[in-house]
Amino acid sequence: MFQWHLVCERQVLVVISQFLYLLGILVGGFVCWRLLFRYSPRTIMISALVVQVLAGVGVAYAPHFEIQVTLRFITAVACAHMFTCGYVICTDITGGWWKQATGACYEHMWSLGVITLPILTSMFTDWRNLQLAISLPTLLLL
Secondary structure: OHHHOOOHHHOHHHHHHHHHHHHHHHHHHHHHHHHOOOOOHHHHHHHHHHHHHHHHHHHHOOOOHHHHHHHHHHHHHHHHHHHHHHHHHHHHOOOOHHHHHHHHHHHHHHHHHHHHHHHHHHHOOOHHHHHHHHHHHHHHHO
């Protein structure tokens, strides 16, 4: 992130950026939990997919650090919505022992995604291209 001079005295902004991303996941989880009482998981999932793609692409082209951090927060909220709704949908369509197995397998897919991130990082040396590479595949789910 040399583009925004996040070294030396501005290095604390990196920590703030990461904190706001994780805060977005927390906020997204709570908001989605409340929305699930009112709307269907499918409706929330589709809207979160659209928001994640738009905000994810926006992060790659953000001209200022403040805009990038804000869009990352929105992306985190949308990702929490997608994860929560996906889990609800997967466990709702199964029953009995399979419900637990489906929930566990759903959690493992997130882990596989995290494991593939270093591979993508070695393929895309520019962070903007990496951001696009992890944001645009969401279009396949629409």
